[in-house]
Amino acid sequence: MSTPVTSTSETGTAQGASVTPAVTAGAPRLARPPGAVLLRSEHLLVGHGGRAILPPIDLTISAGEIWTVLGRNGAGKTTWFRTLLGLARPLGGAIVRARPDLRVAYVPQRTQFDELYPVRVHEVVRMGAERGRSVFGRSRVDVDGALTAVDALALRDRPFRALSEGQKQRVLLARVCAARAELALLDEPTAAMDVVAEREAFSLLARLRAEHDMAVVVVSHYLDVARELADKALLLDREGQSVVVGTPAQVFDSETFHRAYGTSAEVCAHDSPPAVFHE
Amino acid sequence: MSDPSWADFVAGFEIFRDPLLCAGVAGLVLGFLGVFVVLRRMVFVTATLSQSAGLGVALAFYAQIHLGWALDPVLGAIALALAAAGVFALEPSKLRLSRESILGVSYITAGALVVLVGDRISQEAHEISAIVFGTAVLVRFSDLVLVLVVGGAITLLHLVAHRGFVFASFDPEGARVQGVPVRALDLALWGSLALMVAVATRALGVLPVFAFAVIPAMTALLLGAAMRVTLVVAAVLGATAALVGYVVAFLWSFPVGATQAGVAAALFVVAALLRRLRPA
Numbered sequence: 006m007s008t009p010v011t012s013t014s015e016t017g018t019a020q021g022a023s024v025t026p027a028v029t030a031g032a033p034r035l036a037r038p039p040g041a042v043l044l045r046s047e048h049l050l051v052g053h054g055g056r057a058i059l060p061p062i063d064l065t066i067s068a069g070e071i072w073t074v075l076g077r078n079g080a081g082k083t084t085w086f087r088t089l090l091g092l093a094r095p096l097g098g099a100i101v102r103a104r105p106d107l108r109v110a111y112v113p114q115r116t117q118f119d120e121l122y123p124v125r126v127h128e129v130v131r132m133g134a135e136r137g138r139s140v141f142g143r144s145r146v147d148v149d150g151a152l153t154a155v156d157a158l159a160l161r162d163r164p165f166r167a168l169s170e171g172q173k174q175r176v177l178l179a180r181v182c183a184a185r186a187e188l189a190l191l192d193e194p195t196a197a198m199d200v201v202a203e204r205e206a207f208s209l210l211a212r213l214r215a216e217h218d219m220a221v222v223v224v225s226h227y228l229d230v231a232r233e234l235a236d237k238a239l240l241l242d243r244e245g246q247s248v249v250v251g252t253p254a255q256v257f258d259s260e261t262f263h264r265a266y267g268t269s270a271e272v273c274a275h276d277s278p279p280a281v282f283h284e
Numbered sequence: 285m286s287d288p289s290w291a292d293f294v295a296g297f298e299i300f301r302d303p304l305l306c307a308g309v310a311g312l313v314l315g316f317l318g319v320f321v322v323l324r325r326m327v328f329v330t331a332t333l334s335q336s337a338g339l340g341v342a343l344a345f346y347a348q349i350h351l352g353w354a355l356d357p358v359l360g361a362i363a364l365a366l367a368a369a370g371v372f373a374l375e376p377s378k379l380r381l382s383r384e385s386i387l388g389v390s391y392i393t394a395g396a397l398v399v400l401v402g403d404r405i406s407q408e409a410h411e412i413s414a415i416v417f418g419t420a421v422l423v424r425f426s427d428l429v430l431v432l433v434v435g436g437a438i439t440l441l442h443l444v445a446h447r448g449f450v451f452a453s454f455d456p457e458g459a460r461v462q463g464v465p466v467r468a469l470d471l472a473l474w475g476s477l478a479l480m481v482a483v484a485t486r487a488l489g490v491l492p493v494f495a496f497a498v499i500p501a502m503t504a505l506l507l508g509a510a511m512r513v514t515l516v517v518a519a520v521l522g523a524t525a526a527l528v529g530y531v532v533a534f535l536w537s538f539p540v541g542a543t544q545a546g547v548a549a550a551l552f553v554v555a556a557l558l559r560r561l562r563p564a
Contacts, residue, residue: 128510
């Protein structure tokens with residue numbers, strides 16, 4: 006059984022928001038035993054220029070969990086995500102890693118890659134295995150194994166920029182495999198994909214989680230991802246100064262969710278045919 | 285009087301050996317460094333570094349004349365070029381500015397200061413351009429040694445840290461998340477370019493140095509090869525432009541630096557035509 010909701014501040018303010026009792030509606034969807042704790046966000050305050058944009062966030066990410074981060078445009082998803090990655094400084098609180106050498110992999114939005122670069126697929130995958138000063142030593146990474154794990158070995162010597170969006174995502178997931186990542190953080194990984202490629206990417210993600218007991222955090226606009234794939238969800242709402250942490254069902258039933266997404270969200274969250282992600 | 289012949293060139297090779305070697309090494313090293321310059325969309329970085337080196341020489345003369353300091357102009361050139369490289373390595377987005385605008389400000393500021401400082405050392409002003417902007421026809425032995433030592437060290441650095449430079453350029457945020465020292469690699473990349481530009485400009489002049497740091501990389505990138513192959517091809521093209529340019533300039537009595545730049549441009553045109561003719 007999944008762990009209960011860790012914190013909710015449905016009506017809090019950025020500074021000193023009051024933490025209201027956990028949302029209790031909805032049953033946990035997946036019955037996974039909790040894995041080892043990998044990372045904790047302790048009263049984490051995120052923002053820009055010294056100003057917090059969200060109430061403090063408390064959550065715990067454990068091995069084997071899939072988290073989805075929800076929120077409308079400008080809700081603070083990217084700011085939270087960049088802070089978690091260490092690319093932005095927290096304004097308060099702490100990010101506590103289980104170990105200093107926790108293997109974290111990051112899959113950025115595809116727009117972040119400059120198409121001028123003539124890097125080949127095997128070079129991109131090899132980058133996943135780099136850690137700290139390893140870039141100065143001999144590279145020992147099973148590139149072919151990582152590409153095989155995502156059914157992309159045939160792409161090995163092709164230019165990364167020449168791949169379709171679905172193929173690029175496969176290669177970036179191979180990079181996660183090459184990293185032997187314990188925690189993978191993906192920023193809107195399917196933003197430029199069609200529906201079929203998107204489903205394939207998430208099925209692959211589910212399979213990698215199952216095979217490697219990897220924790221996955223996905224920032225996504227797609228509520229299907231939260232509903233069908235995620236064990237936990239984080240909903241951010243900058244405008245309403247609210248943060249909800251819980252199972253997807255709990256988050257979908259929260260007042261913040263209904264305020265942010267309105268009635269259209271109910272259709273997505275409850276009534277549309279379920280997406281199928283095969284592990 | 286007729287143009288010199290190939291036999292004249294061979295007969296006088298002893299004289300031409302040092303400038304050929306100097307230009308070849310500069311073309312080779314600037315060729316592969318230029319791949320990063322072009323990929324990072326900073327082609328005018330070389331011009332700015334040359335201008336900064338010029339300011340370093342002017343300041344060294346000023347210090348000699350007005351402060352009585354015995355400062356070697358070449359050291360001044362290297363110091364100012366390295367300082368400029370340090371500015372380029374800063375993250376300009378924190379100031380909500382583009383790197384291109386930082387380049388522009390640096391170029392204009394260094395250019396203006398060269399004129400202003402030059403105004404106070406008018407008797408040495410003509411030497412500044414001779415010292416900073418060499419002629420590529422003949423090089424002093426000390427300049428050759430400097431180019432060989434700096435070029436060798438930079439090549440070694442890039443052989444050791446090749447994967448780091450590529451990762452930090454292609455996916456800097458991913459590299460930072462994985463603990464790769466992106467800031468240090470950026471400093472090393474721009475620092476190595478600054479050093480090479482400072483010593484090569486001193487020996488060869490601005491035009492060929494600018495050409496070696498931009499055109500061979502563009503030509504190599506046109507070919508669409510893998511990253512590692514692109515770096516090697518750019519280095520070979522840089523050296524080829526330097527050597528062929530020197531020989532062509534000798535045989536047809538052209539200015540050396542301009543001919544070297546022209547050969548680099550001709551190779552680019554050939555590659556562009558080949559690419560157009562290549563079946564998709």
